[in-house]
Amino acid sequence: MQMRLMGWIVIVALVALGGCGNRVTELEFEDTPADQLYNEALVLMNAGDYRTAMVKFEEVDRLHPHTDLGRKSQVMLAFASYSRGNYQEAINSAKRFITLYPNHPDAPYAQYIIANSYYRQIPDVTRDQADTKQALDAYQVLIDKYPDSEYAEDARNKIQATKDQLAGKQMEIGRYYLERDDNLAAINRFRIVVEKYQTTRHVEEALFRLTESYYALGLTQEAQTAAAVLGHNFPQSRWYKDAYSLLEKGGYAPEESKSSWISRAFQGFSLL
Numbered sequence: 507m508q509m510r511l512m513g514w515i516v517i518v519a520l521v522a523l524g525g526c527g528n529r530v531t532e533l534e535f536e537d538t539p540a541d542q543l544y545n546e547a548l549v550l551m552n553a554g555d556y557r558t559a560m561v562k563f564e565e566v567d568r569l570h571p572h573t574d575l576g577r578k579s580q581v582m583l584a585f586a587s588y589s590r591g592n593y594q595e596a597i598n599s600a601k602r603f604i605t606l607y608p609n610h611p612d613a614p615y616a617q618y619i620i621a622n623s624y625y626r627q628i629p630d631v632t633r634d635q636a637d638t639k640q641a642l643d644a645y646q647v648l649i650d651k652y653p654d655s656e657y658a659e660d661a662r663n664k665i666q667a668t669k670d671q672l673a674g675k676q677m678e679i680g681r682y683y684l685e686r687d688d689n690l691a692a693i694n695r696f697r698i699v700v701e702k703y704q705t706t707r708h709v710e711e712a713l714f715r716l717t718e719s720y721y722a723l724g725l726t727q728e729a730q731t732a733a734a735v736l737g738h739n740f741p742q743s744r745w746y747k748d749a750y751s752l753l754e755k756g757g758y759a760p761e762e763s764k765s766s767w768i769s770r771a772f773q774g775f776s777l778l
Contacts, residue, residue, distance in 0.1 A: 540570040540576070541575060543569075546562055547559040547579070548582075550562070551582070551586060556586045560587070563579040567580055577610060577612070580599060580603045580606075581600070581603055581612045584599035588623055593624070593627055596620075600616040601620060603616045614657055618657040622641075624637050624640040624641035625664055625668070635675045638671045645661040645668070649661050669702075669706050670703070673698075673703035673706040676699050677695070680692045680695030680696045683695065689722050689723050692719050693716060697716070700713065710736065710746070713733070713745065714745035716768065717732040717752060717753070718749075720732060721752060727763050727766070728766060729753065730753060730761040730763070733752075733760035734760035734761055735772050737749070738772075739772065
């Protein structure tokens with residue numbers, strides 16, 4: 507984002523701007539040209555004085571709302587809020603901009619600010635993951651609406667990270683149920699990982715836990731299928747070795763049933 511900010515600092519910002527480094531002491535800017543206010547704000551922001559910069563961006567937006575600088579000031583207000591850690595303010599400002607100017611060249615950047623604001627609020631996996639889900643959704647919107655933007659690649663990487671986090675939460679809940687011998691409830695959680703988060707690092711353990719849970723319930727065909735799918739897709743996994751050993755102790759071996767939901771979930775699956 508800092509690189510993006512530097513790209514907006516135009517040549518005029520390098521000219522002496524009449525003491526723009528001083529903090530703003532009054533809010534009467536009606537007689538100040540928009541470009542002067544805007545570039546003073548950029549210089550202040552580049553110096554780390556986001557709070558004072560925001561005052562000037564707000565004035566550009568207020569006094570010149572339908573100009574190019576007025577529109578850019580709205581985006582920069584979102585970025586300044588994000589940089590100060592005021593993520594909800596950043597989200598609100600960026601959403602306002604996209605609502606008003608959905609086809610503006612800076613709309614992808616505004617969407618990127620929204621997604622990153624949610625991403626920065628992702629909590630520990632033991633806590634509620636609402637912000638993680640919102641970050642995932644916001645990055646997906648960015649990719650769907652602006653697939654060729656300069657932010658798309660980072661969005662794809664962070665989508666993978668958010669999916670890994672969401673899968674980790676399901677695994678945590680599933681293990682909780684396993685510890686209490688509630689195998690059916692555990693299976694429901696591991697199934698979510700297998701069906702929705704196959705490309706995350708948690709899918710191998712999820713398949714083992716399905717083997718374990720189904721075996722404990724006496725549903726050996728499903729247990730054998732989970733182990734077989736695990737072995738087929740992750741033959742070197744330690745989780746496959748554990749699944750194989752578990753079945754072997756009972757006189758069984760991994761064997762895939764094509765009618766199982768586990769088998770169907772992995773049709774067409776390939777490792778990235």
